[in-house]
Amino acid sequence: MSSNTDTPSEAPEPYYSQGLRARFQIDGIRAEQAKLETSGKFADIGYEVEEDKYLARVEARVKAGGLPTAVPATWPTELKGPLVWTSDSFPDETQYVYNLTAEDKVELLDALEFFKDQGLDGHKVTKALFPLPNLGKVLTKIRNDVYSGHGFAIVRGLDPDAYPLPDLTVIYLGISSYIGQQRGKQDQRGSMLIHVLKKDDPSESEFDQQYSEDKPFHTDTVTDTLCLFTQALAAAGGRSVLASAYTVYNELARTRPDLIHTLAAPDWPFDTYGREPKYYKRALMYWHDDKLITSFSRRLLVGHLPFEPRSAGIPGLTEAQAEALDAVHFIARKHEIKPRMERGDIRFINNMALLHRREAFENAGGEKRHLVRIWLHNDEGVCWNLPGPLRLAWARVFEDDSGERGEEWDLAPVRDPLSGKIGLVGGSCD
Numbered sequence: 094m095s096s097n098t099d100t101p102s103e104a105p106e107p108y109y110s111q112g113l114r115a116r117f118q119i120d121g122i123r124a125e126q127a128k129l130e131t132s133g134k135f136a137d138i139g140y141e142v143e144e145d146k147y148l149a150r151v152e153a154r155v156k157a158g159g160l161p162t163a164v165p166a167t168w169p170t171e172l173k174g175p176l177v178w179t180s181d182s183f184p185d186e187t188q189y190v191y192n193l194t195a196e197d198k199v200e201l202l203d204a205l206e207f208f209k210d211q212g213l214d215g216h217k218v219t220k221a222l223f224p225l226p227n228l229g230k231v232l233t234k235i236r237n238d239v240y241s242g243h244g245f246a247i248v249r250g251l252d253p254d255a256y257p258l259p260d261l262t263v264i265y266l267g268i269s270s271y272i273g274q275q276r277g278k279q280d281q282r283g284s285m286l287i288h289v290l291k292k293d294d295p296s297e298s299e300f301d302q303q304y305s306e307d308k309p310f311h312t313d314t315v316t317d318t319l320c321l322f323t324q325a326l327a328a329a330g331g332r333s334v335l336a337s338a339y340t341v342y343n344e345l346a347r348t349r350p351d352l353i354h355t356l357a358a359p360d361w362p363f364d365t366y367g368r369e370p371k372y373y374k375r376a377l378m379y380w381h382d383d384k385l386i387t388s389f390s391r392r393l394l395v396g397h398l399p400f401e402p403r404s405a406g407i408p409g410l411t412e413a414q415a416e417a418l419d420a421v422h423f424i425a426r427k428h429e430i431k432p433r434m435e436r437g438d439i440r441f442i443n444n445m446a447l448l449h450r451r452e453a454f455e456n457a458g459g460e461k462r463h464l465v466r467i468w469l470h471n472d473e474g475v476c477w478n479l480p481g482p483l484r485l486a487w488a489r490v491f492e493d494d495s496g497e498r499g500e501e502w503d504l505a506p507v508r509d510p511l512s513g514k515i516g517l518v519g520g521s522c523d
Contacts, residue, residue: 105369106281110495117485135409138418140397142309147419154416160351168353168380170346175243176339176446179428182243186433189243191235193250197228201251201264208263215263216285216502219274223267232271235441239272239318240475244443245335251437253324262286262504265322265439265465272441273318273469273476277490281368283498287466288506289321291456310336310425310448314390315490316468317445317476323438327462331454332434336425338387338448342378344424353378355417356387359482362408363393372407375482377417382478386445387421388486394418421448441469445477463506 109119137146154160164170183189193201204223211222225232235246248268253261266276279287313319321333345352356378364372377389394410395418396403403409410418425448432440442449454462470476470491479487 105367105371107497108365108368108370108373109489110493110497112495113485113489113493117488119485136412136415138395138410138415140309140391140395142419142422144423147416147423150412150416150419154412160349161354162350164346164350164353165357165380168357172339172343172385174339175241176337176443177343178243178337179340180430183430186247189238189245189432190247190249191231193228193248197231198250200225200228201267204267205260205264208267214502215259215504216266216276216500218263218267218270220267220270223263223270225267225271229271232268236272236471236475239441239443240471240477244337244447245432246441247432248439248441249435249437251439253437258504266467268439269320269441269467269469272320273471275470275472275491277316277468277470278493278498278500279466279468279490281498283500285467285500285502286504288503289464289466290462290506307334307453308451309391310422310450311391312338312388312444312448313466313468314388314393315486317443317471317487318469319440319442319444319449320467320469321438321440321442322465322467323434323436323440323463324465325461325463326434326436327454328457328460329455330452331462332431332452333440333442333464334429334431334450334452335442336429336448338378338421338425338446339385340428341387341421341424341448342385344427345420349420352413352417352420355413356421361389361394361414362410363390364396364404364407366401366404371404375486379480379483381480384445384477386477386479386483387448388445388483389418391418425450 107114109117114120136150204225207224208218208222213222220229232248235248238244238246251261251264251268255261256264276285278285342353345356357376357380359376360374361377362372362374377387379386379388391397392401394414429450431452456462468490470487472491
């Protein structure tokens with residue numbers, strides 16, 4: 094996890110590698126973005142969503158008037174298709190859950206043995222090296238549901254206790270390779286597997302309260318498919334909650350099209366937390382190649398107190414941006430679904446079209462929530478075409494082989510190299 098301040102004796106760590114700087118002409122982009130700089134008073138908004146502030150902001154901005162009354166030119170007035178869904182769209186979980194059969198589990202064991210016979214490190218598993226003659230066809234359908242259907246799926250029935258940890262890791266990586274073969278670097282350290290769990294530090298009991306609260310809606314910013322393996326459940330709560338950004342868009346288009354203009358403007362300041370450049374700007378929402386793509390992390394836009402305060406000296410959000418960010422959250426809350434979770438679930442989420450958040454949870458005794466997060470990119474012509482700013486973001490995660498960041502494959506949680514605490518290593522890479 095990166096420091097929020099620069100030390101005088103050391104130059105800031107570069108956010109982009111030299112190869113990416115040349116390939117995407119980063120310095121030229123920065124010069125253009127300088128023209129978009131804003132100054133003056135910024136909105137009072139933080140990581141936790143405060144409804145009273147949001148409602149007051151809505152009232153003030155609507156009363157002031159002068160807001161656009163139509164969506165941006167060339168943008169649709171209404172989106173249609175399977176990605177437009179609400180909390181009533183899935184009467185039961187059979188529409189998005191695939192339960193592994195006894196035959197599937199035998200096939201997984203055969204694939205595991207085939208891969209182990211190759212004598213390769215576990216993270217080198219691919220579809221070709223993890224052959225699933227029958228289950229593979231099911232996973233291909235699931236892949237299509239994620240990219241071209243309603244945007245999410247759960248593979249259920251894998252028992253985390255039935256395999257040694259290295260074998261378990263190969264199995265869920267092997268399954269996930271049928272959805273997306275390429276795995277991304279999720280932080281500056283180069284972590285390829287992020288262990289999402291409550292920080293193991295009893296001395297920080299006040300910080301632990303953060304986990305008793307719901308998280309705001311967001312995306313993981315830099316991946317087309319978010320993969321979450323459920324290694325252990327909390328004693329209560331902790332579900333991954335989903336909402337369709339397409340549905341959010343339709344409500345905004347009907348009621349507040351001005352906020353779509355705000356979300357689509359390329360002037361949102363993303364904090365890089367002590368690296369160089371200190372921040373970059375881009376839009377949160379894109380209409381590109383006849384698809385709506387939404388990509389943002391609230392933490393990178395407003396910080397996350399008390400863990401990661403926003404870096405000093407960089408722009409905050411405007412009143413319009415603050416309202417738009419909260420509006421996305423509250424509309425998503427109206428239409429969200431809360432899929433049931435079981436140990437061993439492998440959840441695949443279209444991170445370009447869906448929003449997600451984490452439900453409040455409580456750990457007790459041996460029941461401690463533990464997910465393993467993987468960022469997947471499908472490079473076989475299935476991933477959507479990306480606009481320029483997102484191509485750069487994806488390249489930093491999936492294509493940056495400059496050697497300036499290595500790859501770390503932590504099969505189990507490790508201590509944060511800076512804080513020394515057990516828990517989530519690193520964070521969003523964007």
